[in-house]
Amino acid sequence: MPIQQSDVQYTAVATAENGRDGRVRTDDGKLDVVVNPPKEMGGSGAGTNPEQLFAAGYSACFQGALGVVARQEGVDISGSTVTAKVGIGKNDEGFGLIVEISAALPAVDDATARDLLEKAHQVCPYSKATRGNITVTLA
Incomplete structure (x- = not known):
């Protein structure tokens, strides 16, 4: 059974720019990473x-x-x-x-x-x- 909005104790917020080939960061700044497709999928693999x-x-x-x-x-x-x-x-x-x-x-x-x-x-x-x-x- 899904929880109700009133039951939520914490909400994580992350925003991506440029999808799989860009950057993802959380609203509190604790996570800020470059994302790239892995080499196995034709990407640079430079980021996570x-x-x-x-x-x-x-x-x-x-x-x-x-x-x-x-x-x-x-x-x-x-x-x-x-x-x-x-x-x-x-x-x-x-x-x-x-x-x-x-x-x-x-x-x-x-x-x-x-x-x-x-x-x-x-x-x-x-x-x-x-x-x-x-x-x-x-x-």
């Missing part, structure tokens, strides 16, 4: 790109969700990391994304880690936003 920015946001959000779930389950995930790989490629509608989320949980057995990942995937706002829209796999 939307897929890297999405991967950064998704991995941070998923790590937060993993922490919430781990606390609820009483599992220590100290030293854990989450990596998001965001791929872009052509599909029937032009272009689409695919995501792989992987986590390293050094102090957790494989079965518990898998359970935590599945539960985090259910509560992570990025996972909720992409569910049914793009393929997301967990590793």
